[in-house]
Amino acid sequence: MLPPLRIGLAGLGTVGAAVLRLLERQAEVLTRRTGRKILVVAVSARDAAKQRGVDLSRFKWFDDPADLAKYGEIDLFVELIGGADGVALACVEAALGAGKSCVTANKALLAKHGMRLARLAEEKAVALSFEASVAGGIPIVKTLREGLAGNSIERVYGILNGTCNYILSRMETEGLSFEQCLSEAQKLGYAEADPTFDIGGFDTAHKLAILTSLAFGTVIDASAIAIEGIESISLADLEAASELGYRVKLLGVARRTPDGIEQRVHPTMVPKSSAIAQVMGVTNAVTIDADAVHELTLVGPGAGGEATASAIVADIADIARGVRSPPFGLPVATLSEAENAPMQLHRGGYYVRLSVFDRPGAAAAIATRFAERDISLESIVQRRRPGAGDETPGAVPVILITYATHEKIIREALDAVVDDGFLAAKPQFIRIERE
Template identity: 60%
Template sequence: MVAPLKVGLAGLGTVGGSVARLLQKQESNAPESNVLATRCGRPVKLVAVSAKAEAEMHALGIPGLRFVPSPATLAADPEIDAFVELMGGAGDPAKSAIEAALSAGKPVVTANKALIARHGVALATLAEKHGVALNFEAAVGGAIPVVKTLREGFAGNSFERVYGILNGTCNYILSRMEGEKLSFADCLREAQRLGYAEADPTFDVEGFDTAQKIAILASLAFGVQVDPDAVFVEGISSIMPEDLEAAAELGYRIKLLGVAVRTEQGIEQRVHPTMVRLDSPLAQVMGVTNAVTVDPAGFPPITLVGPGAGGAATASAVVADLADIARGLRAAPFGRPTEALIGSRRAPMQRHEGGYYIRLAAVDRPGTFATIAKHLADEHISLESIVQRRRNGEPHGGSSPDSAQTPAPVILVTYATTEDAVRKALSEIKNRGVIAGNPQVIRIEKN
């Protein structure tokens, strides 16, 4: 009988508890029903855990577990073969525990996107030095096997673009705003009530969670060093119900996307609200679901869709990584040696090319549209469509007595142009006093 892979697990929160129960369920099955052992050619056995309190281990109800108070001590324990880190956080104790495991020659599995985004290259270098695996499938996309897809499934392919919906909280909020005509604030409160959003939702709704994930995917796809600071980031808090309504009328849906794309200037990495065509795969992804589209050179894009968070989904990815270790499989963490990874820098968004949705509150007086058109033309911006919407409360087919004093909503959709051109034109338009407030600008992503 082949000896089991003995696992030490640090962190018994939602994901850690789910991993422990999944491993125990497989171990308690009859040999012929233990699909994990059958697929790996050996059992995978959880033998020791570390948590904030020993009571967390006892609450699992799994007999025979050994409790180790210090995660770093567990990581280097000679009685374990592999270490699983599910504590979270970009620094210690997660970082020091993983370093201890790798230095002791033990393979590591983690779901810690913050740690991989911030210290992934250094940890990968340490893993390569000691000839062990550093697996992090669960760090991006939950149950979606996007890390293996990029690192191993397309090992012989280059990529043009990787992009997707990588934050379930934002996708839930935008879906509810569109479907029920609710405000961002109302949908955020509901997401918090349901547990989809944190008490402080900034990290999710302002795009930083997605930035960490797209930085990891960019490294896997394009061989750049992981650096979330190189990602241009905008969140969804400025999105209004009227933007979602206008998008639908124009044949689009608004999603928060993380995008990494090859350009003549290098690898552009960005996170922002994006208009995607209603007939595109990403437009069909609603609620807390995640989706990632990979665009290999030479054939059409492939979209992977699935649950992006939650105990069961994330535990599935963690155990899949453990299965690779049990089989004796090891790939370079980022698909190539760390010394081959190229430097990364913040995306020069002024060079980004694509179409744009622009919503203006135009002052109702002679010459307004001529001024807007002139400054767009000065920056060589061509318009695909112009829509002047009725003012709120204005009767259909008529105007209210004070309508001349109320700015009129105007929606512009441009053909492909540059970020720099759009920003310059809108700055000049605002300086001329022909619009009220700040323009809303949303990029249109080509399918």
């Protein structure tokens, strides 16, 4: 039998405590799986006295996680501190530098410093694993890095933020406003007091940056991601989407296009019949389009202590078994600098909702602005909608669904419609993503 794998764990919040419990509960079977004992020997957290439902007396305590990272009696450092820089970065760098493998759930850290840390791990021939950093308990990192090793990937997209999906699901099923659902999510602990990071799409973007690199073998470039949050989505949009056979989801999408790799995070209309449209509440889902496997979808919990711990323990077990491969599947030195496809060149269908002053010729004028630019319309719906509530007096909603066109063209058409002076409010548009 191999010598035990000795772990130092920094960060004892919900996830850290769940990792300790899971390693203990599964100790026997993990030893059989990996051929060795997996032992947590030392921990670090901000407050030693806090009650966590776990007996910490067995572990050596470090006040400073940086000391734990370099501690000579550990083989593996588990970073659950959080934050893109500062302590987390210093600890992971120190641990890798000292020749210790690292497991982290820190998507912000990876989105910003992933390449540098992966290069360090490769130099030291240790593992840097981060299954828990994307989509919680869903083994999407392993699937992209190993399970689809023989595929050339065309697109990866998914629901990567449970808070947003919870809010959009509740709005649709209960007919509540965005503000009502956000406040509800905050009460339930699904959203932070300052929810910007989630609802603004930034959390999704961090995760997407990691998926893009894994899927396309490219250097992480989070700055290339076009990001829009869900703040602008109204009940009127969800109702109109539903009538037209669509549902609105906040998606992260990375796609290989003739113009380069497109990375974007935005509210997206998906056909109700699609697998991704069925995913409600805090659940996450990722779909991969690839040349050999065609389409693969994984659906599961995107957050929560136990689900995240499941991913962390799987990483630990792989490291215990001696599995070593480049953290991003390919050696960092061979990752390509992706050509970034600009959003203006994005091609797809669009949903457009206009609040139009109820004057003769308005709808015709609008249709003309689209026709001039060769934008074909799949549908156009104009009517007085009793009770919609958010229309300016004297204005009626006009909903259009376009066939595939370019972002640049649709924006020009909307600018022209605005200039015509028929609109009572800023036009709303939502991109459509098809299977």
